[in-house]
Amino acid sequence: MVKPRLIAMICLAVGTVLAGCTGDDRAAEPSDSAAASSTSASPGPPAPECNDPDTCTTRQLADRAGVTLGTAVDASHLDELEYRDTLLATFNSVTPENELKWESIHPGPDEWDSGPADEIIDFAREHDLQVKGHNLIWNQDLVDSTPDWVLAIDDPDQLRRVVTEHMTTVMTRYRDSVDRWDVVNEPLETIGSGLYDNHFRQVLGDDYIAEMFTIADTAAPGEELWLNEATVEYQPDKAAALVSLVEGLVEQGAPIDGVGIQGHLVAGTVDAAALGQLVADLEALGIEVAITELDIPARDPADPLGVQASTYREALGACLAERCREVTLWGFTDRYTWIDATFGEGLAPLPFDRNYQPKPALAAIRDQLTAVGEP
Numbered sequence: 301m302v303k304p305r306l307i308a309m310i311c312l313a314v315g316t317v318l319a320g321c322t323g324d325d326r327a328a329e330p331s332d333s334a335a336a337s338s339t340s341a342s343p344g345p346p347a348p349e350c351n352d353p354d355t356c357t358t359r360q361l362a363d364r365a366g367v368t369l370g371t372a373v374d375a376s377h378l379d380e381l382e383y384r385d386t387l388l389a390t391f392n393s394v395t396p397e398n399e400l401k402w403e404s405i406h407p408g409p410d411e412w413d414s415g416p417a418d419e420i421i422d423f424a425r426e427h428d429l430q431v432k433g434h435n436l437i438w439n440q441d442l443v444d445s446t447p448d449w450v451l452a453i454d455d456p457d458q459l460r461r462v463v464t465e466h467m468t469t470v471m472t473r474y475r476d477s478v479d480r481w482d483v484v485n486e487p488l489e490t491i492g493s494g495l496y497d498n499h500f501r502q503v504l505g506d507d508y509i510a511e512m513f514t515i516a517d518t519a520a521p522g523e524e525l526w527l528n529e530a531t532v533e534y535q536p537d538k539a540a541a542l543v544s545l546v547e548g549l550v551e552q553g554a555p556i557d558g559v560g561i562q563g564h565l566v567a568g569t570v571d572a573a574a575l576g577q578l579v580a581d582l583e584a585l586g587i588e589v590a591i592t593e594l595d596i597p598a599r600d601p602a603d604p605l606g607v608q609a610s611t612y613r614e615a616l617g618a619c620l621a622e623r624c625r626e627v628t629l630w631g632f633t634d635r636y637t638w639i640d641a642t643f644g645e646g647l648a649p650l651p652f653d654r655n656y657q658p659k660p661a662l663a664a665i666r667d668q669l670t671a672v673g674e675p
């Protein structure tokens with residue numbers, strides 16, 4: 301799904317702001333003392349009671365604070381005990397990382413494969429986790445999830461029929477288990493602020509985004525329908541374009557309930573005030589806002605893990621200071637992260653290391669949840 305030119309193109313456009321652009325910066329493994337300072341967050345079964353934040357699991361801190369703390373999950377790791385235990389002690393929500401994407405679940409016109417998505421959703425049910433549905437429409441040149449057979453459809457009515465069938469089948473199947481759907485993922489240019497000129501726009505016209513929301517609403521009335529966008533955190537023009545795109549959708553009565561800001565950040569580079577303002581501007585349109593794919597490559601040469609932790613603190617703070625009450629991470633252990641394959645290995649963007657030991661970033665997340673949960 302990730303096409304190699306992506307990295308080169310993004311690096312060219314934003315220099316070293318994104319991870320992987322120089323290729324040789326590597327986060328150090330956490331020191332023993334860093335891990336030891338966070339031992340209260342060690343994975344394990346949830347404690348029966350949680351009165352003292354120091355003894356609460358991170359999941360309990362999130363529940364106590366009324367915050368959805370989520371993670372992307374890959375079905376193929378669910379049979380790994382440490383993966384499962386760490387996930388269950390830390391998060392109250394999951395997002396299938398790839399399993400609900402068009403290419404995965406509906407790879408051919410008459411071919412469906414819901415097995416891996418079902419595994420995650422059964423697991424979530426069994427453990428009382430929320431499930432976020434990612435995603436229904438995502439087409440770009442460099443990384444996306446639209447299969448070639450859909451890209452070959454040039455007739456608008458046929459494309460509408462195929463989209464309707466896709467959404468109806470997937471959304472109906474998971475009607476009782478998925479809390480919300482990312483209807484359109486990344487409709488704006490990756491670098492820039494125009495509409496991405498993707499296949500759906502080319503065949504259906506500029507109004508395709510509103511049309512996708514209407515089709516989703518008809519396919520599964522009453523579901524929560526969201527738009528999800530990337531790289532707005534360090535492109536002010538793109539952030540403004542996102543606000544006006546959503547404003548336009550709201551004004552024309554499109555059934556949009558929320559916006560996800562992905563949050564693929566880089567340690568030490570976040571303008572927390574601008575991020576908070578973006579959250580506030582979107583909320584002012586009467587919709588919900590969440591951070592949906594947070595990960596933070598550790599790139600500070602002097603203090604990779606410390607600066608990474610403070611960036612996690614700032615990102616959560618920017619969300620939680622507004623009405624935003626969901627932060628979903630794009631994975632949780634450096635053992636499994638899309639950053640390795642996309643921007644180069646060793647950038648260690650997540651709050652647990654490769655051996656599931658908590659990093660300072662986890663302590664930062666716990667501090668922010670504790671602050672919200674204080675009576």
Ligand code: XIL
Pocket residue numbers: 301302397398443485530562593638
């Ligand atoms: C990524 C997955 O993590 C990878 O496993 C896959 O190969 C490509 O997609 N923005 C998104 C997510 O909306 O769906 C992407 O997930 C990461 C960027």
